[in-house]
Amino acid sequence: MSAPPRRSAPLGRRSGRAIGIWLIALLVALVATVQIRSQAEVERSLVGTDTTTLAFLIDDLHRANDALSVETADLTQRKATLQSGGSPAADQELTAEANRLRAIEGLVPVHGPGIVMVVDAAGLQSLDLQDALNNLAVAGAEAIAVNDRRVGVGVPIVQVSGGVSIDGELITAPWTISAIGDANRLAEAADAMTQQMRADRRVRQASYRVETVIDIRAVTTERPYVYANGS
Amino acid sequence: MTRNRILGIVGVAAVALATGFLLAGQVKAQLLTPSNQVARYQALVRSVQDLEKTNESSRAKIAALRAEIDALEAAAAQQSAGTRDLQNQVADLRAHAGLTAVHGPGVEIDLGNGPPAPDQGGGIGYLVNYQDVQDLVNLVFASGAEGVSVSGRRITPLSAFSGSAGQVVIDQGPPLTAPIKVFAVGDRNRLLTALDDPVSLPGLRARQVRFQLVITVTGIPDIKLPGYDSSLQIPHVSTS
Numbered sequence: 095m096s097a098p099p100r101r102s103a104p105l106g107r108r109s110g111r112a113i114g115i116w117l118i119a120l121l122v123a124l125v126a127t128v129q130i131r132s133q134a135e136v137e138r139s140l141v142g143t144d145t146t147t148l149a150f151l152i153d154d155l156h157r158a159n160d161a162l163s164v165e166t167a168d169l170t171q172r173k174a175t176l177q178s179g180g181s182p183a184a185d186q187e188l189t190a191e192a193n194r195l196r197a198i199e200g201l202v203p204v205h206g207p208g209i210v211m212v213v214d215a216a217g218l219q220s221l222d223l224q225d226a227l228n229n230l231a232v233a234g235a236e237a238i239a240v241n242d243r244r245v246g247v248g249v250p251i252v253q254v255s256g257g258v259s260i261d262g263e264l265i266t267a268p269w270t271i272s273a274i275g276d277a278n279r280l281a282e283a284a285d286a287m288t289q290q291m292r293a294d295r296r297v298r299q300a301s302y303r304v305e306t307v308i309d310i311r312a313v314t315t316e317r318p319y320v321y322a323n324g325s
Numbered sequence: 326m327t328r329n330r331i332l333g334i335v336g337v338a339a340v341a342l343a344t345g346f347l348l349a350g351q352v353k354a355q356l357l358t359p360s361n362q363v364a365r366y367q368a369l370v371r372s373v374q375d376l377e378k379t380n381e382s383s384r385a386k387i388a389a390l391r392a393e394i395d396a397l398e399a400a401a402a403q404q405s406a407g408t409r410d411l412q413n414q415v416a417d418l419r420a421h422a423g424l425t426a427v428h429g430p431g432v433e434i435d436l437g438n439g440p441p442a443p444d445q446g447g448g449i450g451y452l453v454n455y456q457d458v459q460d461l462v463n464l465v466f467a468s469g470a471e472g473v474s475v476s477g478r479r480i481t482p483l484s485a486f487s488g489s490a491g492q493v494v495i496d497q498g499p500p501l502t503a504p505i506k507v508f509a510v511g512d513r514n515r516l517l518t519a520l521d522d523p524v525s526l527p528g529l530r531a532r533q534v535r536f537q538l539v540i541t542v543t544g545i546p547d548i549k550l551p552g553y554d555s556s557l558q559i560p561h562v563s564t565s
Contacts, residue, residue, distance in 0.1 A: 155376035155499070159383060159497070162555060165556035166387055184408050188415050191418075198422055200482065202564050247466065319421075322471040325549065
């Protein structure tokens with residue numbers, strides 16, 4: 095009577111177990127690989143830019159492209175007028191363009207809807223004022239004055255021993271910032287700015303009001319070019 | 326023995342079932358979500374790219390239209406001394422508004438990101454941001470610059486700087502990222518002195534030390550600045 099092969103059954107079970115373990119290991123490896131690759135793909139595509147930033151970017155680009163469309167339409171219209179009208183039409187176009195550019199460069203008094211912001215503070219720096227003015231510019235400000243001094247990019251705002259000067263003239267607290275533009279957008283920006291300012295220990299008071307007509311009488315000085323030449 | 330075996334099988338089955346559920350949950354939560362994230366992200370990126378293409382073509386169209394208008398005005402100015410006088414005035418105003426290309430001596434300032442290193446607040450202090458560019462532009466204008474451009478975008482009296490996470494948006498242009506090149510035309514010595522002053526640009530200099538941001542300033546005998554190619558509308562302003 096030969097004895098049953100005692101080792102054959104355990105061997106079969108062992109092979110079965112080994113195959114099972116290998117299958118599980120393979121599955122785990124597969125899942126891990128897919129997981130790591132998916133994660134890597136996300137990380138690779140998100141180089142420096144998250145989805146929130148992209149969403150803001152899309153919003154900004156839509157707004158920018160809308161503004162460019164308006165400019166394109168305006169220029170197309172001006173071109174058509176020049177093509178059809180000869181010298182009188184050119185005079186009219188050039189006069190309108192000169193007036194517009196003088197307003198943009200701060201060379202003439204202007205008026206329009208907007209906001210007036212009052213900031214009473216001690217120790218604010220020129221960088222604080224520059225940031226405030228830039229925030230208003232981002233919100234579409236088309237003309238700005240601070241304490242009856244006309245400002246814009248290119249007008250020097252610097253830190254001096256007594257405080258902050260605009261185009262060489264010291265401005266003292268409180269700062270009254272008048273900005274002309276889309277009153278809703280400016281109010282939105284002014285609201286956020288004043289809330290932020292009120293959290294600043296240096297600021298005693300920060301408020302704003304919306305005005306249907308703001309008069310900016312202050313003008314900048316025309317600076318002839320010394321170094322720059324037309325191409 | 327048989328009872329033990331049955332209990333063992335039931336135990337293994339329960340553990341296998343629990344593992345299966347866990348695995349399925351993990352697959353659903355961790356594998357599918359990133360795939361969707363990638364798809365959503367790619368859709369957003371495609372939107373940005375499409376909008377940037379439209380932006381670029383619109384700006385090219387605006388530049389072309391301005392050139393055509395210039396030519397038409399020049400032609401009209403040939404016919405009348407009054408028109409010629411007006412045209413000269415407008416040409417000067419356009420130059421000061423940054424609408425026309427200019428050249429002259431000045432400085433080139435190169436801004437570069439530092440090596441990636443999250444700061445204590447998990448922030449992005451090693452990236453050049455829009456406030457760095459804004460401060461730099463304000464400094465060169467305060468130091469007598471007559472014209473400034475930032476990575477090919479001309480600065481105007483109404484220019485505005487915005488952006489986030491290392492992106493710099495100027496007016497209606499597409500987002501710029503470092504390296505950023507700022508060109509300023511003006512008194513080269515005065516500009517170089519202002520830029521070398523250790524007191525100027527405090528925020529940028531602090532991050533230059535802490536995050537190795539790169540700031541290089543070079544004097545150049547002749548720099549060309551492009552004309553502004555975007556919108557300069559002031560629909561809410563009336564002249565008195």
